[in-house]
Amino acid sequence: MTLIEPTADRDRTALAPDLHALPDRAARAWTERMAVSPREGSTYAVTTESGHTYLVDVKRRSCSCPDNRIRGERCKHLRRVAIEITARRVAPPGKQRATCDACGTVTFVAEDAPTPHLCERCRLTPGDVARDRETGDRLVVVRVTDERASERVVEATGETVAAYDTNDGYPADDFVVEAAYLSDAVRADDPRRYAFPRSRLERTDERLVDTVDG
Ligand SMILES: [Zn+2]
Ligand SMILES: [Zn+2]
Structure with a gap:
């Protein structure tokens, strides 16, 4: 018989947030269908389920939607861009999505990074x-x-x-x-x-x- 050590409570973690426990805007940022694509500088275009496209600036924490512009709320578009950056689905500001030239995994490199593009694991630097x-x-x-x-x-x-x-x-x-x-x-x-x-x-x-x- 193989004895498997039980995992301590603190080591167990949920991957998705508990949507019922989240404020409405946060829950919608996770669940609604949106397309996020990087634009100039620290801006991202977010296209919503209803087909509207808003411009989010993550550095200025602003969005062109009425919820942010008029009500001053941290809207679902701003939240969604943050979620996608954290999940490494889109590049953080100043970086571009690239394929590691050594191992082929997706990585993010500086926009003006010289080739070869190498991921964190494959990168070697002088010294x-x-x-x-x-x-x-x-x-x-x-x-x-x-x-x-x-x-x-x-x-x-x-x-x-x-x-x-x-x-x-x-x-x-x-x-x-x-x-x-x-x-x-x-x-x-x-x-x-x-x-x-x-x-x-x-x-x-x-x-x-x-x-x-x-
Ligand atoms: Zn917005
Ligand atoms: Zn690599």
Whole structure:
């Protein structure tokens, strides 16, 4: 017999709100059929069940509907935009919806973010410490490029990064990440860099702390 520990009360949570316990405007924000689409800046167009379209500005907390404009209420359109942003169905202000170029999940990136677009989990930034999945070595990320492993030629061998023996099995269209061995990086100002396919490097929670003064 397998004993399953009962879950503590505080660990149990409802996913949807209790609509009966919500004020009317909040309940309608959850249940009515509305379409939300991002517009300029912090504004969103909300089209309602009855076919009206109102403009919501989340930063100014304003809506063009009579409920907000005349009665000054936090209307169901404002609430709905907030719900959709929280649920990650629409992008927060200043961000755009994008597909992670490494793993394909939906993510939100800055509107002027350069490619590749990477989700939180796949993102590597210079200074991040990563683990080489093949050797277990720890490396420091120096640069994330937008070149593909099948395009980037390694000078020493004349082969592409994708064709390299130990990179067998990693996608040929992976982005190339330049990284230095941690042991070199802590000793040298300009450590030798090596090119890796992105998915060969596993992110860790560590970052190289810059100890150079000034
Ligand atoms: Zn409104
Ligand atoms: Zn990803």
